[in-house]
Amino acid sequence: MSMGDLFSGMTQGNEQLAPGAWLLRGFARDVATILLRDVASVAEIAPFRHLVTPGGYTMSVAMTNCGRVGWTSEARGYRYASTDPGTGRQWPDLPDSFADLARRAAETAGFPDFDPDACLINRYVPGSRLSLHQDRDENDRTAPIVSVSLGLPAVFQFGGLSRTDRPARYRLEHGDVVVWGGPSRFAYHGVLPVADGYHPETGNLRINITFRKVF
Template identity: 75%
Template sequence: MAMGDLFSGMLQGEEQIAPGAVLLRGFARDIAPALLACVAEISRVAPFRHLVTPGGYTMSVAMTNCGRVGWVSDERGYRYAPHDPQTGLLWPQMPVLFSDLARRAAEAAGFNGFAPDAALINRYVPGSRLSLHQDKDEDDARAPIVSVSLGLPAVFLFGGLNRSDKTRKYRVEHGDVAVWGGPSRLAFHGIAPLADGDDPFTGNCRINLTFRAAL
């Protein structure tokens, strides 16, 4: 099957959540099994781990990376690095399926020419969460963020450019893709504590793919 055929007829609705930010409902649902197979292969080379923040807090979300660089955190701070600090190896290459999905989702949201060089892969189990934060470790904030939800549903928190701005809540389900850029590129966002459940594709967890142009 041609790559273009994989993506035909997937968008089930577009929901504007802020200027430059949209939810593409069901955009990745048809190719979710192939995406999860890629995740399994990547995690065999670069295992999931719980990173420690510069302040000494162990993140409840387990993560790994693929692409030209990966996002890492330790006592020295947040940054992108070409090597996995756990194995010393280069991060696994980003699958073409990943980069093609990210590019198509960005185009659907009005951002043409998106070429991600990093894919952060987060694994949530019930109770794990991601506190409000900005994605600001990238060299150039003109490129959007593309975030793909797989497995258990979650509550996506999306605020403004200040931490004190009102935060809106959106339920994201298996195959939904969020894209934000332009005036919302540095919006605070996060994930509320994951509810318990059992998904036919991922079991008792949620997988999130976040695509960024880091360098």
């Protein structure tokens, strides 16, 4: 299998993945340093942690949140909460750099007036992965998902509305943004195990910032 067969969408610019789903290559690259600075500030207040799924599985990806609500996992299921279960305090505010980028990316993909109230920050080390899943915990299901990739590259899987649909694979680089909503809002998606490597801004880490509208 050639690299061209393994990875779709290697060209620069905006690429439509499916109806309502776009890959904006390099969209966040110019503000990546600011975004990473603000990730560090969020993590000082709400440290990264490895959540445990309702089934008892410890996620390989470390997570934290900022915004009006944050996504958490507990024995009874997944939910959004206004306070950090680990500290009892409210989640950090959404940094201005985050909100600005999320709105601009959503508008570019055809979703104007996006006002995210939740931001999930994922930290991947080599070998970390995210299995195919749908984002279904949000009450507002009309708003898109906006996902920003920083640091190490990753292979993003984007499928259909059924778990049995074979997902396409896209190599995401530092600064790439994926937006999906409308007919693709509940598309299955995930990340294959991140390969070992080094990035000058994040070392051997990949940082993913995902914006959602919950209420």
